[in-house]
Amino acid sequence: MRPKLTLKQIAKELDVSISTVSKSLRDSPEIGEDTRQKVQAFAKLYNYKPNNIALSLKNRKTKTIGVVIPEIVHHFFTTVISGIEHVANEKGYSVIVCLSDNSFDKEVLNMEMLANGSIDGFILSVAKETMQKGDYHHLIEVVNQGMPLVLFDRSVEEVPSDKVIIDDVKGAKKAVQCLIDKGARNIGIISTVDYISVGKLRTQGYTEALVENGFEVNEKNILKIENMDQVEQEISAFAESGDFDALFAVNEHFAAAAVRAVRDKGQKVPDDVQVIGFTDGELSKRFIPSLTTISQHGSRMGEEAARLLIEKLEKSPNEEESYKTIIVETGLIERESTK
Amino acid sequence: MRPKLTLKQIAKELDVSISTVSKSLRDSPEIGEDTRQKVQAFAKLYNYKPNNIALSLKNRKTKTIGVVIPEIVHHFFTTVISGIEHVANEKGYSVIVCLSDNSFDKEVLNMEMLANGSIDGFILSVAKETMQKGDYHHLIEVVNQGMPLVLFDRSVEEVPSDKVIIDDVKGAKKAVQCLIDKGARNIGIISTVDYISVGKLRTQGYTEALVENGFEVNEKNILKIENMDQVEQEISAFAESGDFDALFAVNEHFAAAAVRAVRDKGQKVPDDVQVIGFTDGELSKRFIPSLTTISQHGSRMGEEAARLLIEKLEKSPNEEESYKTIIVETGLIERESTK
DNA sequence: GTGAAAGCGCTAACAT
């Protein structure tokens, strides 16, 4: 077992001072040609690589980005991470991923841990529980300490920071408009409870689209799923409860469950009931029928978030503060679950 | 903007020495009761937290685990990460995730980056390209430097390290046996090319199961998918090519595609053709028909890997070296795609 | 009971 080489050891080995070694390796003009050659050759031979931790301590920056997300077993977040990774690596940054499990406490804990020098800045999507509590101290605290923060997807107005979001209202309108254009007249929405901002906004988009098309909004056509353990049952009951010719689901699981509920009811998708989802994942693509969906472009969001963060990290500290919000356009992907 | 507090500042503020502050905070008995109280109160008030980087440098350990995986947009890896995260956090470790994108070069680069002091040990699943090349220098190098490494899923014999794998052969046999028990007589397998060890092993399991049951093995019933861009077409052609009454797919995408191919051919799942997959993801669960599958217990694998790594990290360095291989049992989850 | 000093690995201003 051969432990990692340090400058000190090289210096001893070559019988020069540590700083000579350091300068040689960084091609400082102060150093004589021959010494430089010698040192570089030695370093190369033994595959010297500077210690990141020491560099971090010295430079007061770690070149790593902390990502905190509610859950990873979720295709959307996964694509976001992938987007973040790509631009981060491109610019020489590492990514450290923490999961909040949608818990407020874990979110706080993770952030504290990372904020103590481990990272240069945050990219974060707020935990469900945090939104519920409406307590954003930890986020505000972090920006007060001068650590850049980019919020994405589940973002909150109360925190002064860069943001990358989609236009949920517009996306939902797009979905509903699509259904109306395809002849739907009695459209149900399967959404989440209102404290999840995306659920709320998508419901709003649904309502607006109906109104703009001169349709009535019927509260009975709006399902807000509370308990994630009973998604199937709730959706089944909902489908039974009304005479829908189209259903708009705010995520792909709900959409899949909706298709199943329609089937169970003895109706056909898309002939009797059209279904449209939100978030374009594997499930939507592979499902039979494959699901028409509003795509969120997760990896685009990740890329934008990373770019925004790195931009902030690398600008001179005395530039004036300003926060951007990037709205990533949603797309409509038509597949088999609509006519 | 209020930057992070350091020991130095506390010392100045309280007009004591840095070491007094340090000791007070760590409840050293050397320090007088009153000073200790004073320091601790101050630290608490201003929410002092020690700098991780400085601690890492001092202790020569980072309390973080590096995870390198081929891709994240893949439910299995996602569940593994989630498993790793949970036990890591429990034991006070952070997790830093890097993607190799199945590229040899990116795998090497990522590992070099992480190995330079950023982490205490690796959990890794080998990139496709790396397996293809059969070049494991970077892995061996890392263990030679004394950095613990745990390989999971796509593991390689050539590297002396702990391993967490599933018994692919046995899992595949379980799948095929299930099909045979349910009356299948002409079973096709949809696999990957042989340099992907899991593809090879699962194909082997398939063959063994057939032989053990007194069936003939027909090369024409074995599809090895080469080009991931043409999965659908290849599977369609394969389904058309034979008169199968059951198909065993080595992952869930292939299984979903198989169902579709069967449908396109005008046959029914499971009545005419039964289908069974490998890896239990969202897709299998939500698909219609939902897919019978061999489950890999990704999060169990992640947990085991993390436990193995942390165990090694925390044992005294002079204990004798020994490598464990943990085989996580596969399970059979019966759903609608089999009779 | 408190503080000074060394050291983790590295860089850079400042000697020589």
Add this chain to the structure above:
DNA sequence: ATGTTAGCGCTTTCAC
């Protein structure tokens, strides 16, 4: 052209 020194934030040994 090379070396010495200080310092990033922290712990710990050793003096006082």
